[in-house]
Every structure is written in structure tokens, then in C-alpha cells.
Amino acid sequence: MEAKTNxxxxxxxxxxxxxLFASILLPTNVKSIAVGLFCAVSVYHFFKSKNTFNTRFFLVNAAVYFLIVITLIYSDNIAYGVRKLTSFLSLLLFPLCFALFSRNDMRYLYSRLDKMLGVYLVTVVLFNVIPFLWFYITHYSISDMLIHFPTVMRVDVGKYGIHPIYLSMHCSVAILFSMFILRSLKSKWKIVGVLLLDAILILFLLLYAKKGPILALMIVSTLFILFQRKRAIVRPYIFAILGLVVLMIAIPRTRNKFLELQKIEVIGEGGPTSTNIRYTIYGVAKELIYESPILGYGIGDYRDVLNKKYETTGNSVLKEGRYNTHNQFLSLLTIGGVILLLAFLGTLAINLVFATRFNNELFILVLLFYGIVMLTTNILEREAGVIYFALFFNFLSARTLFVNPSDAS
Structure with missing residues (x-):
């Protein structure tokens, strides 16, 4: 039974x-307003309810942001550093907001969890389907859409524009959420409806053909099945995975992306594929990290240093592309060295321990999903990534971090 409140x-x-769970349907500038509204309402509720501020929760989950701020001290490009701190701001705001809530508040909000997950699932589907149908009807043939839609979503939708890698992450997380929704559904029609939404998202995942989110989703979905310990769902899941693999092989765009993994080379020795570009960037980033392993280069200078390194290597592809590290852990090392990376890993580890202790399966899988994707993507440095990571991370963390076992039921 759902909790009620007056x-x-x-x-x-x-x-x-x-x-916030529906904010993918909002344009970029309005997303910031939605975050600001949530912060304002959180502060209002805090004083209205006379809650106690959860200092431990805030310090653990916001520690990374404070350390990034400190790196501004030894940065030369202060203006860029301040702009980047604004981009990272969700890493501070969401821990602050959720630290304002009481355990009873979280118990009430968690009673709405399935509905929130459902809202996110539906809005992610709409965000993909509506532009696809619009551009198909007004601009392109279906064959053109299958080729150009990822680019369309990046450059042709104005303030709704989003890179395909983040679209893939949204699709994957929505599918992950749907697994927990399905677990509690009784109506066959609702189950069929959710499965149809999942099928749509899988098709878009294959259209975007981003290896990291697809592999991460396959790993965490397998873990989800193992967590359930029900033999009855193992066989359907195996058939579903086999069907997905068949589609990945049958669709040239997706197949070619995964075939890149057969031969990974630095650019110059191999072609400028997404895999080879990342491999080359990692080599450059590692050289920089070896030169300043403890403190990094500061939030203001880390991109300038990386771009200058591209110039000295003489690699025109990296120089012209001005790529980031395409690995969140390497990026943290270039910003704040080993100290910042250990703080981030420590935050993840503490939360994972508590999530495991209180059997918060959803939080465990969300942590693992983002951790895997971070190996190939800088999630925290763009609004499309950091807002949702910080939201899901802190919402799920607040239910299990520093609570008593009786409160986690």
C-alpha cells in the first residue's frame, strides 16, 4: 500500500x-529551471517540516564537487574553470537537496518509485519517437532516417539537441527501470504495454549503435535476472538476448560498430573509427596523467592541457576534434589527479556497500551501469549526463545511505 501524507x-x-523524471521532454534551458524548482521546493519543505540536515550524506555525496572547486586554486584559466563548475553543479545541488529530507520523507517518496520510473520510461520513449515520426513525415524517407537520425537529434532539433551517446544512455536506463516496473505489475495488458515500450527503445538503441550503453545494459540486465533467482524468467531472457544479438549482427550500422573491437589501433596505424579514436586519446591522456599524477591540472586548465598535447602529438584528427578524454575516470585524473579519482571511487564504494547491505537492487544496477559507461564516456561534464546521474544517484542513495535496517524496508 502506498504511503499517504497531508x-x-x-x-x-x-x-x-x-x-525531473520527465525533464528529458524539456528544452535545455528549461531543464535548469526544473532543477532550480526542485531545489527551491526542497528548501521550503525543509523549513516547513523542521527537518534535520543530513550532514554525513551531504559530505559523502558532494565531496567530489568540493575537491573539483579546490582545483580552481591552481588553475590559470579561471573563467573556463568557473563555467565548468557550473556544468558540474548537479553534483552539489542534488546531494544538498536530498540531505534536507527526513527518513519519513524518503519513505513517502519511495512509495511513488514505480510511478516515477514509469514517467521516465514513457517520456524517454516519446522523446525518441516524436522527432523520428516528425522528420520522417516532413523531411526524410525511412531509409534516410535510419542513416541520419542520430545526426538529426544532435544538430536539427534546436534546444532539444542531444548527442546519441546520451540518448543511448537514456534508452538503456529506461529499459533497466522497466525491469523493476514489470516485477510489480499484475495486469497482463500493462505488462504487454511495458514490453512494447522496451521493444521501441531497443530499436532506437540499435539505431544509435553506441557500444558502451548496449554492453552495459546487457551486463546489468543479466545481473538483474540473477538477482531474481527465478528459473521461469531465465529462458525468456536468454531468448531475448539471443534475439538482440541477432539484430545487432543483422543491422550493418550496429554490426560494424562492434566489429571495430576486433582490431584496435592508434589513429595513423588504423582508421579513425570511434574505437581507435578513444584508444589514441587514452594514450595521450595517460602521458598527461604521468606528468601530474597527484593533483592533476585543475578544472580550469585540464582541457587546454589536453588540446595542447594533441597538437604536440601531431595527430590532426584529435587536434581538429578537440576531444575530451572519453573516459570519466581519466578525466577526473587530469582535473584533480589521484586525490580526486579516489574521492569519486570512494563515494561510489560507500554507496555500493550500503546498497548491498540493504538489498537496494535498483541502486546497485544503476551504479554498475553508469560505472561501465564511464569507461568510454565523460558523463559528468555535460548537462545531458550529469543531471540524470546526480538525480538517480542521490535519490536512490538517500534511501539506503546512513539509515537503520528497519528504515530500508
Whole structure:
């Protein structure tokens, strides 16, 4: 049975949280307003309910942001550093907001979890389907759409523009959320409806053909099945995975992306594939890290240093592309060295320990999914990545981090 409340401020807070779960449908500038609204309502509820600030939760989950701020001290390019700190701001705001809630608040909000996950699932589907149908009807043939739609979503939709890698992450996380929704559904029609939404998202995943999110989803979905310990769902899952693999092989775009993994070379020795570009960038980034392993180069200078390194290597592809490290862990090392990386890993580890202790399966799988994707993508340095990582991370963390076993039921 769902928890109920007569606390109006908590109802407002619930509405602001639902808006965030649906915020993929908002243009870029309005997303920031949605985050600001959630922060304002959280502060209002805190004072209205006379809650106690959860200092330990805030310090653990916001530690990385504070360390990034400190690196501004030894940065030369202060203006760029301040702009990047603004991009990272979700890493501070969401720990701050969720630290304002009481255990009863989280118990009430968690009673709405399936609905919030459902809102995210539906809005992600709409965000993919509506532009696809619009551009198919007004601009392109179906064959053109299959080739150009990822580019269309990046450059032709104005303030809704988003890189395919982040679209792939949204699709994957929505599918992961749907697994937990399906677990609690009783109606066959609702189950069929959710499975149809999943099928749509899988087709878009194959269209975007981003290896990292697809592999991460396959890994965490397998773990989800293992967590359930039900033989009845193993066989359907195996058939589903086999069907996905067949589609990946049958679709040239997706097949070619995975074939890149057969031969990984630095650019110059091999072609400028996405895999080879990443492999070459990692080599350059490692050289920089060896030169300043403890403190890194600071939030203001880390990109300038990386771009200058591209110039000295004489690699025109990297120089012209001005690529980031395409690995969140390497990026943290270039920003703040080993100290910053250990702080980030420590935050993840502490949360993973508590999530495991209180059997928070969803949080465990979300942590693992983002951790895997971070091996090939800088999630925290773009709004499309950091807002949702920080939101899901802190919402799920607040239910199990520093609580008593009786509170985690």
C-alpha cells in the first residue's frame, strides 16, 4: 500500500521530483529551471517540516564537487574553470537537496518509485519517437532516417539537441527501470504495454549503435535476472538476448560498430573509427596523467592541457576534434589527479556497500551501469549526463545511505 501524507510541502516536492523524471521532454534551458524548482521546493519543505540536515550524506555525496572547486586554486584559466563548475553543479545541488529530507520523507517518496520510473520510461520513449515520426513525415524517407537520425537529434532539433551517446544512455536506463516496473505489475495488458515500450527503445538503441550503453545494459540486465533467482524468467531472457544479438549482427550500422573491437589501433596505424579514436586519446591522456599524477591540472586548465598535447602529438584528427578524454575516470585524473579519482571511487564504494547491505537492487544496477559507461564516456561534464546521474544517484542513495535496517524496508 502506498504511503499517504497531508503535508502539502511534501506533495509539492513530489511534483517537482516527477517533473525531473520527465525533464528529458524539456528544452535545455528549461531543464535548469526544473532543477532550480526542485531545489527551491526542497528548501521550503525543509523549513516547513523542521527537518534535520543530513550532514554525513551531504559530505559523502558532494565531496567530489568540493575537491573539483579546490582545483580552481591552481588553475590559470579561471573563467573556463568557473563555467565548468557550473556544468558540474548537479553534483552539489542534488546531494544538498536530498540531505534536507527526513527518513519519513524518503519513505513517502519511495512509495511513488514505480510511478516515477514509469514517467521516465514513457517520456524517454516519446522523446525518441516524436522527432523520428516528425522528420520522417516532413523531411526524410525511412531509409534516410535510419542513416541520419542520430545526426538529426544532435544538430536539427534546436534546444532539444542531444548527442546519441546520451540518448543511448537514456534508452538503456529506461529499459533497466522497466525491469523493476514489470516485477510489480499484475495486469497482463500493462505488462504487454511495458514490453512494447522496451521493444521501441531497443530499436532506437540499435539505431544509435553506441557500444558502451548496449554492453552495459546487457551486463546489468543479466545481473538483474540473477538477482531474481527465478528459473521461469531465465529462458525468456536468454531468448531475448539471443534475439538482440541477432539484430545487432543483422543491422550493418550496429554490426560494424562492434566489429571495430576486433582490431584496435592508434589513429595513423588504423582508421579513425570511434574505437581507435578513444584508444589514441587514452594514450595521450595517460602521458598527461604521468606528468601530474597527484593533483592533476585543475578544472580550469585540464582541457587546454589536453588540446595542447594533441597538437604536440601531431595527430590532426584529435587536434581538429578537440576531444575530451572519453573516459570519466581519466578525466577526473587530469582535473584533480589521484586525490580526486579516489574521492569519486570512494563515494561510489560507500554507496555500493550500503546498497548491498540493504538489498537496494535498483541502486546497485544503476551504479554498475553508469560505472561501465564511464569507461568510454565523460558523463559528468555535460548537462545531458550529469543531471540524470546526480538525480538517480542521490535519490536512490538517500534511501539506503546512513539509515537503520528497519528504515530500508
Amino acid at each position: 503535508n502539502k510541502s511534501l506533495v509539492y516536492l513530489e511534483g517537482a521530483l516527477f517533473l
